[in-house]
Amino acid sequence: MAEQIYTVSGMSCGHCAASITEEVMEAAGVTDVDVDVPAGLVTVRGESVDDDAVRAAIAEAGYEVTESMRSAVA
Structure with a gap:
């Protein structure tokens, strides 16, 4: 399972x-x-998470991704 951490402004x-x-x-x-x-x-x-889809979903919610970092989760 992969883990992606996004820094999001406006929350x-x-x-x-x-x-x-x-x-x-x-x-x-x-x-x-x-x-x-x-x-x-x-x-x-999640597994095979699409970074672009996550960024688009955050934008759809009305917020902006300013940075992201990927890490592996056992």
Whole structure:
């Protein structure tokens, strides 16, 4: 399973987290989304997750990805 961490600007509340989670969970291959509003981070886990689809989902929710980092999860 892979893990991708995105730095996202513009998040300020639980509604922001819920909107991002809802949109990103619809992207193919995504199995889990964790949103840390105070840190401005969105962690996406899954198999064969399409980075462009996740970025588009975050944009669809009304937020902007400013940076991303990929890591492997056992």
